[in-house]
Amino acid sequence: MRRPSFGAISLALIPFLAMCFSVSAWDRVHPMILGLPFNLFWLLSWIVLTSVCMWGVYRLEAPQIAKAEGRRENAGRAQ
Amino acid sequence: MSPTAIALAIIFFIVALGSAIGFYAGTRHRMSLEQWTVGSRGFGSLLMWLLMAGEIYTTFSxxxxxxxxYSRGGPALYILAYLPLSYVxxxxxxxxxxxxxREHGLQTQPDFFLVRYRSKYLMAFVALVGVAFMIPYLQIQLTGLGIIVEVASFGGIGRTRAMILGVVLLAGFVFVSGIRAVAWVSVLKDFLMVFAAVSIGIYVPHFFFGGIRPMFAELARAKPAHLVMPGATNNLGHTWYVSTVLLTSLGAFMWPHAFGATFTxxxxxxxxxxxxxMPLYNITLAFIFFIGFTAFLVIPGLTNGDLSLxxxxxxTLPPWMLGVVGGAGALTAMVPASILxxxxxxLFAKNLYRPVFAPTMTDDQVARLARIMVVALSLVCLYFAIYSSTTLVSLLLLGYAGVTQFSPASSWAFFGSASRWSEFSAA
Incomplete structure (x- = not known):
C-alpha cells in the first residue's frame, strides 16, 4: 500500500487551512469585492483554488501511480 | 391556458421525460446483481461525473x-466550504x-468492511446503521419534492400527491434499470438544475434591486450582521463552523451511496x-445563496425558510419558468432519492439479510430481494415524509452525524497500520 507523498499531502491541506481553520480571519463583510461580501468572495475563490491545488496533487502523484500500476501488471504477467 | 396549467404541464413533461430516460437506461443490459448495483464497473469519466454530481446536488442544495x-445568514456559508473539501x-x-x-468484487460499503475486518457481524451492523441513517436523507428528498411541486403548481398538486407520484416513478426506474438509471436521469436533471439556479440567481436580485451588487450593498447597509457568522443565530459561530465543516467533509464520502458509487x-x-x-461544480450554489439573501430583504418573516426560494x-417569474424550476426541483429530489x-x-438484501438469515441465497436471489426492498423502502420513506415534519437541514445534519461514525474505521483501514495492510493484501 503506497502512501501519498509529503508534497501531495501538504498541497491538499492548503484548501482546509484556507476554507476551514482560518475562518475568523476572513469572515467579514468588508472590503466587498466584485459586489460580493468578503467571506462569500473568499470561499468562491477558494472553490476554484481547491481545484487548482488538487490538479497539482494529481500531477505530483501521477508518476508514482503509473509506476505502481506498471508493477502490478508485471506481477500479473509473472503469475 | 391559465398560469397553473402552464406550470403544471411543464412540470409533468420534465418529470415524465426524466422517468422515461430512467426506464430506458437499463433496457439494453441484462440486470445481474453487479450490473444493477455498480453498472458492471464500466463507468468512464463522464458517467462518473454525472453520477457524483447527481448525488451531491440534491433538493437540499x-x-x-x-x-x-434566508433564515440564518452567514452560517449557510459552511455549505460552500464542505462540499469542495469533501473531494479533497x-x-x-x-x-x-x-x-x-476490483480485487475482491465489492459492490457496497459493508462489503468493504467485511474484507477489511473479516467480520460478518460488523458488515451486517454497518449495513444496518447505513440504512437507518439513509432514511432521514431520503425523507429530505421526498419532503423537498412535495414542497417544490406544490408551490410551483400554485397548489394544483398537493404535497402528498406529488410525493406519491414521484416515489412511484423513481421506484419504478430503479427497479428496472438500477444504477444506470440514476446516472442517465442525472443528465437531464443537472442541465436543468444549473440552468434554473443560475438564471433565477441573477434574475431575482435584478428584479428587486437592479443587480447582485446593489442587493448586497443594501444588505450590508441594513443588516450587516446577517452576512457573517453567527448571523441570525446565537450559537453558530466560528467554532461551530470549523467542527461542522470538518465533520461533514470527512463524512460526505462515508455515505453508503457515495462510497458504493466509487465501484462503478x-x-x-x-x-x-x-x-x-468536482469542486468547481459548487460555484452554482452561490447563485442559490443570492436568492436566499434577496428573500431575506424582500419577504422577511416566513416561518419556514425552506420555502423562501x-x-x-x-x-417574480413567468409561469413557464416556474414550471422549469418545479420540474428541475422535482428531478433534483428524485435522482438522489433513487440512488439512496x-x-x-x-445493503439490506446483500449485507444484512443474506449473511444473518439466509447464508445459502444465490446472487440472483439477492438481486430479486433487493428489488422487492426498493418497493418496501419507498413506502416506508413515503410514510415518514407524509407524517413527520422537521426542517431539511436538521435532517441532513442528523444523517451526517450518523454516517460520519464510519470515518475512523474506514481511515484506519488504509492508514492505520501499513504492516497489517500488506499482510492483508497478500492474503
Whole structure:
C-alpha cells in the first residue's frame, strides 16, 4: 500500500487551512469585492483554488501511480 | 391556458421525460446483481461525473441552502466550504476503495468492511446503521419534492400527491434499470438544475434591486450582521463552523451511496480526475445563496425558510419558468432519492439479510430481494415524509452525524497500520 507523498499531502491541506481553520480571519463583510461580501468572495475563490491545488496533487502523484500500476501488471504477467 | 396549467404541464413533461430516460437506461443490459448495483464497473469519466454530481446536488442544495441563507445568514456559508473539501478527502480515499473493490468484487460499503475486518457481524451492523441513517436523507428528498411541486403548481398538486407520484416513478426506474438509471436521469436533471439556479440567481436580485451588487450593498447597509457568522443565530459561530465543516467533509464520502458509487468507475484515475474537477461544480450554489439573501430583504418573516426560494420565484417569474424550476426541483429530489433507495435496498438484501438469515441465497436471489426492498423502502420513506415534519437541514445534519461514525474505521483501514495492510493484501 503506497502512501501519498509529503508534497501531495501538504498541497491538499492548503484548501482546509484556507476554507476551514482560518475562518475568523476572513469572515467579514468588508472590503466587498466584485459586489460580493468578503467571506462569500473568499470561499468562491477558494472553490476554484481547491481545484487548482488538487490538479497539482494529481500531477505530483501521477508518476508514482503509473509506476505502481506498471508493477502490478508485471506481477500479473509473472503469475 | 391559465398560469397553473402552464406550470403544471411543464412540470409533468420534465418529470415524465426524466422517468422515461430512467426506464430506458437499463433496457439494453441484462440486470445481474453487479450490473444493477455498480453498472458492471464500466463507468468512464463522464458517467462518473454525472453520477457524483447527481448525488451531491440534491433538493437540499435547492431549498435548504437558500433557506439557510434566508433564515440564518452567514452560517449557510459552511455549505460552500464542505462540499469542495469533501473531494479533497475523496481524492485520496476513493482510488484505494476502488482498487480493493476490483480485487475482491465489492459492490457496497459493508462489503468493504467485511474484507477489511473479516467480520460478518460488523458488515451486517454497518449495513444496518447505513440504512437507518439513509432514511432521514431520503425523507429530505421526498419532503423537498412535495414542497417544490406544490408551490410551483400554485397548489394544483398537493404535497402528498406529488410525493406519491414521484416515489412511484423513481421506484419504478430503479427497479428496472438500477444504477444506470440514476446516472442517465442525472443528465437531464443537472442541465436543468444549473440552468434554473443560475438564471433565477441573477434574475431575482435584478428584479428587486437592479443587480447582485446593489442587493448586497443594501444588505450590508441594513443588516450587516446577517452576512457573517453567527448571523441570525446565537450559537453558530466560528467554532461551530470549523467542527461542522470538518465533520461533514470527512463524512460526505462515508455515505453508503457515495462510497458504493466509487465501484462503478472504470479505473482509479477516473475517480482522481473527478475529485479534481468536482469542486468547481459548487460555484452554482452561490447563485442559490443570492436568492436566499434577496428573500431575506424582500419577504422577511416566513416561518419556514425552506420555502423562501420558491416564494420569490413564484412572485417574480413567468409561469413557464416556474414550471422549469418545479420540474428541475422535482428531478433534483428524485435522482438522489433513487440512488439512496438503490443503495439501501442492496445493503439490506446483500449485507444484512443474506449473511444473518439466509447464508445459502444465490446472487440472483439477492438481486430479486433487493428489488422487492426498493418497493418496501419507498413506502416506508413515503410514510415518514407524509407524517413527520422537521426542517431539511436538521435532517441532513442528523444523517451526517450518523454516517460520519464510519470515518475512523474506514481511515484506519488504509492508514492505520501499513504492516497489517500488506499482510492483508497478500492474503
Amino acid at each position: 435547492f431549498l435548504g441552502a437558500s433557506g439557510w441563507a 478527502v475523496s481524492f485520496f480515499i476513493s482510488p484505494l476503495v476502488w482498487e480493493l473493490g 468507475a472504470r479505473s482509479a484515475n477516473v475517480l482522481r480526475r473527478n475529485s479534481v474537477v 420558491l416564494m420569490l420565484v413564484r412572485q 433507495i438503490l443503495t439501501a435496498s442492496t
